[in-house]
Amino acid sequence: MALKAKEKPMVLANEMYGDVWYLPGGKTSTANFISDANADYILKNNTEEKAVTMSFEEVFAKSGTVQYWINVGNHTSRKEMLSMNPFYRKLNVFNKGKIYVITGKERGQANDFFESGVVRSDLVLKDYIKIFHPELLPGYQLTYMKELK
Numbered sequence: 653m654a655l656k657a658k659e660k661p662m663v664l665a666n667e668m669y670g671d672v673w674y675l676p677g678g679k680t681s682t683a684n685f686i687s688d689a690n691a692d693y694i695l696k697n698n699t700e701e702k703a704v705t706m707s708f709e710e711v712f713a714k715s716g717t718v719q720y721w722i723n724v725g726n727h728t729s730r731k732e733m734l735s736m737n738p739f740y741r742k743l744n745v746f747n748k749g750k751i752y753v754i755t756g757k758e759r760g761q762a763n764d765f766f767e768s769g770v771v772r773s774d775l776v777l778k779d780y781i782k783i784f785h786p787e788l789l790p791g792y793q794l795t796y797m798k799e800l801k
Contacts, residue, residue: 779795
């Protein structure tokens with residue numbers, strides 16, 4: 653279904669913890685989801701099957717054309733993101749793109765993305781297709797992801 657999309661947007665994933673950005677390697681499940689949803693991931697040519705650590709400057713240099721930032725954790729607002737890391741303001745995607753957190757399906761203190769999302773890869777992929785190509789799934793409501801306004 654995703655191959656029917658006319659555009660292939662550029663995607664950034666995850667966020668910084670301290671001074672390190674932990675990005676999914678190019679051969680991880682996240683990178684595969686992005687590819688299967690017919691989008692380009694900034695580390696698509698990377699061969700790691702685990703997280704890749706980068707500095708903010710390295711991510712900044714690769715993210716100029718990024719339109720979507722996914723799996724940004726459990727933030728409640730962009731303002732709250734900036735309180736944790738003011739450098740995010742320098743990213744084009746922070747100012748002009750779409751940001752998605754993984755709190756679309758919380759159960760009390762638990763985040764169901766890490767529970768049922770592991771076995772419902774069909775819904776995780778569907779979320780990514782809806783995010784990158786909303787015209788392909790007009791009636792679908794996101795399950796695990798939520799846009800951060």
